Amino acid sequence: MARYDSARQLAAHKPDTPVFCIRPHAVTRAARWFADGFPGKTYYAVKANPEGWALDAVRAGGVSRFDVASIVEIRDVAARFEGAELAFMHPIKAEAAIAEAYADHGVRIFSLDSEAELQKIVRATGGAKDLTLCVRLAVPSDGAHIPLNAKFGAHVLDAPSLLQATRQVAQRTGLAFHVGSQSMSPAATARAMELAQDAVVRAGVILDVVDVGGGFPAAYPGMTPPPLRAYVEEAAERFEPFLSAVNSELWCEPGRALVAEGASLVLKVEARRGNALYLNDGTYGALYDAGALGWRYPVRSLSRAGDSAEFTFYGPTCDDADRMEGPFVLPADTAPGDYVEIGQLGAYGRCMATRFNGYGDYMEAVCTDDPFGTIYQEDTKVRRAVQ
Numbered sequence: 361m362a363r364y365d366s367a368r369q370l371a372a373h374k375p376d377t378p379v380f381c382i383r384p385h386a387v388t389r390a391a392r393w394f395a396d397g398f399p400g401k402t403y404y405a406v407k408a409n410p411e412g413w414a415l416d417a418v419r420a421g422g423v424s425r426f427d428v429a430s431i432v433e434i435r436d437v438a439a440r441f442e443g444a445e446l447a448f449m450h451p452i453k454a455e456a457a458i459a460e461a462y463a464d465h466g467v468r469i470f471s472l473d474s475e476a477e478l479q480k481i482v483r484a485t486g487g488a489k490d491l492t493l494c495v496r497l498a499v500p501s502d503g504a505h506i507p508l509n510a511k512f513g514a515h516v517l518d519a520p521s522l523l524q525a526t527r528q529v530a531q532r533t534g535l536a537f538h539v540g541s542q543s544m545s546p547a548a549t550a551r552a553m554e555l556a557q558d559a560v561v562r563a564g565v566i567l568d569v570v571d572v573g574g575g576f577p578a579a580y581p582g583m584t585p586p587p588l589r590a591y592v593e594e595a596a597e598r599f600e601p602f603l604s605a606v607n608s609e610l611w612c613e614p615g616r617a618l619v620a621e622g623a624s625l626v627l628k629v630e631a632r633r634g635n636a637l638y639l640n641d642g643t644y645g646a647l648y649d650a651g652a653l654g655w656r657y658p659v660r661s662l663s664r665a666g667d668s669a670e671f672t673f674y675g676p677t678c679d680d681a682d683r684m685e686g687p688f689v690l691p692a693d694t695a696p697g698d699y700v701e702i703g704q705l706g707a708y709g710r711c712m713a714t715r716f717n718g719y720g721d722y723m724e725a726v727c728t729d730d731p732f733g734t735i736y737q738e739d740t741k742v743r744r745a746v747q
């Protein structure tokens with residue numbers, strides 16, 4: 361793969377296809393932070409970026425367990441890292457997927473949020489006695505930019521009986537939750553831990569695993585998150601009451617926070633109309649969240665400098681919805697033929713792209729410079745409060 365000192369050097373080649381600048385070193389730095397700083401086990405949520413380079417970079421930083429959500433993710437990760445520990449944490453799975461995961465890929469960790477799913481897991485694994493089963497609890501998504509509490513999760517009042525039933529069949533029983541993606545509030549983690557404790561007390565079961573899920577934020581314009589250490593400290597502190605169980609473990613499943621800084625996208629300006637720039641990728645491509653959620657990714661011009669103005673972007677497809685409101689700040693004289701770089705696209709970027717209108721092809725190059733910004737600069741290492 362081609363290597364460049366910067367996206368500007370890459371743009372000098374005037375690519376016609378969108379190019380991802382990948383920065384594996386940024387992903388490895390993030391993974392090292394979790395490997396050193398999280399007082400428990402970290403599972404990388406593969407859905408955030410399933411590309412081989414990202415998996416390798418995560419593992420190079422010391423995170424070698426994976427949260428997988430489909431049989432395809434399982435096959436890919438198992439083929440790449442033989443014997444890696446995989447946790448199938450989708451609460452509603454195809455029975456055939458569970459069976460293949462268990463029999464062919466050594467998966468022993470599954471999540472569930474209903475009695476029906478528990479029975480499905482028991483059937484698909486032939487009543488296996490070596491399972492770690494995590495009950496997914498519904499918790500508030502307060503403070504999260506992408507809520508994750510409507511589709512999955514047992515209600516706190518239903519969780520106790522499900523925990524008891526799970527205890528009957530599992531070798532190890534866990535409780536998992538997700539506070540929502542891009543969570544801006546460590547208090548939400550604290551609240552979720554309290555709900556988890558409540559469910560466990562009502563159930564009267566001893567828990568082997570508490571899994572705080574993902575949701576750890578990245579930095580985007582207008583979304584400067586509290587330090588990651590604050591989330592980890594909340595989880596670690598509130599994990600203490602669970603420690604009555606011998607060998608009980610604290611887990612997390614970060615996706616976004618591990619890979620967001622690891623890629624940017626170099627795009628060409630195909631046209632300008634007023635302060636709207638027509639780019640060669642958009643909402644149906646890697647910029648879904650810029651369009652559908654109105655996220656303002658960081659941008660910079662690779663072609664010019666000077667007084668700036670605010671722009672809206674359009675993507676290349678024929679659809680009006682292929683619009684990204686922004687505003688995105690670029691030099692006021694930005695013109696067709698210019699190149700712009702859009703940062704923080706390592707998470708939920710390329711993996712969200714469609715083939716709509718025949719678009720969705722990307723080139724890829726390694727950039728050795730720093731990402732747009734990093735939340736891992738300062739020494740934010742968290743002490744291993746809980747071993």
Ligand SMILES: Cc1ncc(COP(=O)(O)O)c(C=O)c1O
Pocket residue numbers: 405408427449450508538540541542573574575576613614615616617
């Ligand atoms: C079960 C589970 N774990 C982890 C993640 C990763 O979340 P994030 O990228 O916000 O860290 C998700 C995201 O949807 C998820 O559903």
